[in-house]
Amino acid sequence: MKYAHHKRPLPPLAAPFAAVLGAALLVAGCGNQRTDTWQGYVEGEFVSVASPFAGRLDTLSVQRGQQVSQGAALFALESDDERAARQQAEDQLRAAEAQLQDMKTGKRPVEVDVSRAQLAQAQAQAQRSAAALRRDERQYEIGGIAQAQLDESRAQARSDAARVRELQRDIDVARLPGRDAQQAAQAAQVAAARAALAQADWKLSRKTVAATQAGLVYDTPYRLGEWVPAGSPVVRMLPPGNVKVRFYVPETVVGALRNGQAVQVRCDGCAAPVAASITYVANEAEYTPPVIYSNETRRKLVFLVEARPSAADAPKLRPGQPVEVVRP
Structure with missing residues (x-):
């Protein structure tokens, strides 16, 4: 005899609970999704490109939306004053270097020749004074001249001899270079002039500005002929x-x-x-x-x-x- 097997029906509350549990799992699964x-x-x-000095905008080499490479010229401000200052600094450096070189070489040959001619004249005068002194001494011994005239002849001879020694020392000094302290002081003047020239070069170079890196020219706030204050951006770039x-x-x-x-x-x-x-x-x-x-x-x-x-x-x-x- 065969018995028929039938499925047991769920309790009245089981079906709603299963539905709620399935919905909760679904919500939980959705919550774990990200x-x-x-x-x-x-x-x-943005990179704001500016000059540290003020000036009129003379050249604007780029425009908005342009791609530029590194080192490309961007703009230039008028630089008449900076050019004049650089020329002045260069002239002062040359003058200081020439003066230092002159100290190292002593007097020129022409100046030494003038001192030698003066020495020859002094030597001739000293010889005449010495001869006159000898004559006066003999005359004084025989009573031919007074004591005062003999004293005057001796003084003149000593003066002329001293003049000869002075000119001889001048010639020796003329052949020597300047003293070490003088040369050191002048070398410091040369260094100061060279530093002033470097500063003038730097100021002049900052009136012409180039791109330090490639990028897009995003904006150019100023137009040609406008006055640009110091530090005001002329070009805004976007690398x-x-x-x-x-x-x-x-x-x-x-x-x-x-x-x-x-x-x-x-x-x-x-x-x-x-x-x-x-x-x-x-x-x-x-x-x-x-x-x-x-x-x-x-x-x-x-x-x-x-x-x-x-x-x-x-x-x-x-x-x-x-x-x-x-x-x-």
Whole structure:
């Protein structure tokens, strides 16, 4: 005899409980899912190029939107005063160097020849004075002249002999270079003049400004002929390495991000995603309510993250442009 087996019906409360449990599992499963797409924007760290000196804008070699290479001329301010100051410093250096060289060589041969001629004249006069003294001495011995005349002859002979010795010493000194202390003082003057020339060169060079690195000319606030105050930016540049993407991620994701991690940046009009690398992950949350964290409030935590594209891909992005960041 065969017995028919029948399924036991569920208790009245079992079916609703199963439905609730399935829904809870579904919700729990959805809660464990995380999105890998975050909203952000492009930001540029601009470089303001200026001259430390004021002047009229004479030359503007670039225009907005132009890509320039490193070393390319950007602008030049009028520099008449700086050119005159440099010429003056150069002339003063030449004069100081010439004076130092003159100290090292002593007097010129022509000047020495003049001293020698004066010495010859003095020697001849000394000889005449000596001869006159000898005659007067003999005359005095026989009573031919007075004592006063003999004394005058002796004084003249001594004076002429002293003049000869003086001129001989002058010739010896003329052949010598300047004293060590004088040369050292003049060498210091040469060094000071050389430093003044270097300063004048530096000031003149700062009136003509070139790009220290390649990049995009983002703005040129001044026009030709306008007066530019000292330190006022004439060109604002955006180097490729200064383009970055700022985006915010929820608290549930920030722990999985690290510096150097690769991400992709998507934007409207971009033909393909732009590769970038994370360079900064904030340690503190933003837009957080001032309450004790709970499961509900933790969902509101967001953390700032920054990523930079490569130099080749940076021109594809524009500052202020909204983007989406995804993990590949």
